Amino acid sequence: GENVEQHPSTLSVQEGDSAVIKCTYSDSASNYFPWYKQELGKGPQLIIDIRSNVGEKKDQRIAVTLNKTAKHFSLHITETQPEDSAVYFCAASFWGGNQFYFGTGTSLTVIP
């Protein structure tokens, strides 16, 4: 089955700096790559996703890039704010498969 690896496991940045979280996947059939944000005491919530026919997608301060050849995708958060502090999960899935495969999570702390 698919294997998704996520790095780093923890990340601390100063407010206003950028944060980058990276994921790799193993199955070349994967074609959908969402990112979820989990705030303390809550369930994960989708913040951005990308499909395999697109190399980059942006939504305000958040962007995701996908390199299908290298089988990796990354989350970029610019101008970080304290409210960006949370655990972030990447995931992969594919049409015809049966589930999402999640990374192990990155705990992001934005220091004011």
Next chain:
Amino acid sequence: EAQVTQNPRYLITVTGKKLTVTCSQNMNHEYMSWYRQDPGLGLRQIYYSMNVEVTDKGDVPEGYKVSRKEKRNFPLILESPSPNQTSLYFCASSSTGYTGELFFGEGSRLTVL
């Protein structure tokens, strides 16, 4: 308000005492699934359901059962809980299955003594 509701949110129980964690969604989603979250292991799928009466195993189904008798409900059953099932559990639903947004509940923290 669109939501996935889990109950109980917190539970402490003892080994072998059967328990059920309920999950209900009000979005008319066909796809529902259960995950457990453990430190360093991320989210691992336990069971999923593509529709009523259609369920299948995820990556870590041992010790769990599910049923899908109605579209909105997808309970997780632990017939004989053991300490290694101490975890944070999430129910999720989606209108598009595994290639679209998952809507998660707020989680159920289970401790088995």
